[in-house]
Amino acid sequence: MITAELKNIYFNGDIKDKNHAQLIMSASHSFCLNLCLDIGEKGLDGGNYFYTTVVNLNWLINEIKKERGVLEESLIVVDNFEDFNDLEIFIRNKINEISGYTWNDVLKKLRHVFFWEYEEHKIV
Known part of the structure; x- marks a missing residue:
């Protein structure tokens, strides 16, 4: 199998790095983090990029009140995470639960959860 x-986490948008993400999470009642996850086969170098947005419940509630609903691809909703390391462990553990007989099997499962870097290419 x-x-x-999870090989690495990169930050998109206004967030510069892990320390900046940590500051936002600990200083804000509600947060929204745009992340790029480098995910590959366990034990091998290399991976593919998958994009996701992580929000806490307060952010989600505020958006629902503003917009009357939320339609978001590859959204991770969390509660009570004030430490980015805890969030990273949560994401890592969820990714490590994904397996298959081939990388394509794994890729199909990942694509149900995250937006793949090649998602809009014709070859997919």
């Missing part, structure tokens, strides 16, 4: 592994 092939298992997915």
